[in-house]
Amino acid sequence: MEHYYQPEIECASREEIRAIQNERLTAQVKRVWENVPYYRKKMEAKGVTPEDIRSVDDLHKLPFLSKADLREVYPYGLLGKPLSECVRIQSTSGTTGKRVVAFYTRHDIDLWEDCCARAICAAGGTNEDVCQVSYGYGLFTGGPGLNGGSHKVGCLTIPTSSGNTDRQIMFILDLQATILCCTPSYAAYLGERMKEMGLGPDDIPLKAGIFGAEAWSEEMRHDIEKTLGIKAYDIYGLTELSGPGVSFECSAQEGMHVNEDHFIPEIIDPETEEVLPEGAEGELVFTAIDKEAFPMLRYRTRDICSLTYEKCSCGRTHVRMRKPKGRTDDMLIIRGVNVFPSQIETVLINHGYAANYQIVVDRVNNTDTLDVQVEMTPEMFTDNMGEITARQKDLMAGLQSMLGIRAKVSLVAPKTIARSEGKAIRVIDKRKI
Template sequence: MKGVLGTMERYYQEEIECAPYEKIRQIQSERLVQQVKRVWDNVPYYRKKMEEKGVTPEDIKSVDDLHKLPFLSKYDLREAYPYGLLGKPLSECVRIHSTSGTTGKRVVAYYTQHDIDLWEDCCARALMAAGATNEDVVQVAYGYGLFTGGAGLHGGSHKVGSLTVPISSGNTDRQIMFAMDLSATILCCTPSYAAYLGERMKELGYGPDDIPLKAGIFGAEAWSEEMRKSIEETLGIKAYDIYGLTELSGPGVAFECSAQSGMHINEDHFIAEIIDPDTEEVLPEGSIGELVFTAVDKEAFPMIRYRTRDICKLTREKCSCGRTHVKMAKPMGRSDDMLIIRGVNVFPSQIETVLLNNGYAANYQIIVDRVNNTDTFDVQVEMTPEMFTDNIGEIEAHQRKLSDDLKAMLGIKAKVSLLAPKSIARSEGKAVRVVDKRKI
């Protein structure tokens, strides 16, 4: 059966996904004008920012006026935490999702039922672009819970009418058993987990033709074309990229189509801009810069000109899949120091906070590598005279507490090593905080 399907392009909302550019602009303009009015009335935090910039809702008549509006950043999310950016009363909100955040405060995003629906629509578009129909079995191996991965694809799969397997992440042999026994055709997880699943299947003696899977939707972390090829060969599938962030709902802000050359941004919901991260100037189409999003019809958490810190490029060239929405390239890096480890956002400043709270000096090094397709995460700390005792048990207890506190702060486990003083490499007097050895 493999290779027979997937030749005909499928759309979840063809009328909008393939709408002419002018039509998309018109929708964006109408929604933006409404959104700015709503935010002005209901979000004092953003209204104040607009007033400081001397902008009123009357100044925003179409997408062309977008550049007049102030930006929002992670800093604002922290300042306004937890309710300061709410666009609807809590009584109208039905769910939250959350990411790990800097300095102990997480990003908490709110959703009304309308917000959940539009998010799941976006995920349904991504699934259908990967060939999903109501005949498919979609194995959602993203984590469920506060993380958006599981919930997003799960909801999208329901909307398509596929049989949804909410297996969540982990327990690899059980994943393989379910995939074989239930004939799962579409796999959703992080690319590193997909690669790991592939390796495990190989170990168990299954080749690409033994596995019913035909496609995979992989996101939440950076991956390369080489990794795509390797996953496609091991699992015998087509591997599709998906992009999103909790602040904007979750996965599905943009997704790949059969062309596999960039991700279509769901422009009826999210307006994308590319700016110079230093001057904050909007850059012409095709430039490389920081990606900024405006959610034009999200109600509970209405992000306007939210700075993603992802560095990438947009293109509006005609796509062979028939979709007209602008395409974004894979992000090439970050304009801040955020790391994505095992799909989780990690800021060096978070690690610094934990170290200081535990009585260590803020002299540390983070070493990230990818071994057997899984990210390894080592935090190396220099021993200090204050922390040193002659009692091994006490030192180890401190080490364990540090490891537990890092897990509590970041949501992922780090291996903590204690180093001799002054052993952390310094370049030009400045310590190198992050060593990322991953080849992606």
């Protein structure tokens, strides 16, 4: 039985969703026009006024916002409400440059936590569950978001935050945690540690995991599911829009449902900025239609994915987005070819290696070099030198066919690639361009 947090909206008809969006979008544009001079100027430059935006069909007329805009007007320039009505800030991890500081009113936090609660219910969560939140708490949105969602669902919430892996495992076992929320790379690490401790999937009480905040592959999902004996659900979000829960996966695991009563997604061509039709791959753009303090209109996420409005077997009617291949910022251009770390991860796992890897890009004699460093594992080790080098060659061939360029594979000693408790650092780019 599929479980919903707010079935009346999660399973509403497309017409009902559209009506809500039209109403909220037009009101939002008016508020922004009145309260955010920076965006108003952008609208004026494009010759658009709030009267031009009568429904979602007019969305494409609005100017875009990007991370560069956020930097330019940092910290208060996009505030949609006076600070006296704001109750919280959250901030990005700054993995791709300067931190973003986002503001929230009580209403904003409430809708954000609703989104997270929907995600927890979609993963099968109820008030009978024990939900361990191993995302970082504090400025990072992961911990506070899922914590709030978990409260709303009524789960017993264990706010372990990130780090102290042995204590995490102790709580999972002693308090019989059934749902785990963290980054996929930390879930993989927890699984690795539990395996070392001799714990098999049957010894681990967890049944579901809600993992997000970084790009991860389908293969990594299967790996984590096998090690922990759980079903692993993806969750997506950005601090700029609230945090995790902008979209989330249901039991069908065929894309993430966007909470369309709060966020309208579009896919654009990142070069021409033209809106692309359903199913086309391009850059994901979001408009927050009822957020008050930080009302992002047409915010460019730099994430590459596609959308589908096809009916989902879970009963939800909200549009689904495909798992992003990676941020455009994560994308590497090596010898003129686009390479996403998630593609490399897919090949590694398919070849039996662990998802602990690091990609080192350098430029030698004006040619880019790509070195994929993988840890040797007990499963992959043999006393036969020929066999190890044959597997290494096999892996290089696999990478070449996936990426279209040659990659070197270096086998490194176990535990030499740093484990992350939050977002994993996958790429070291030594090129000085």
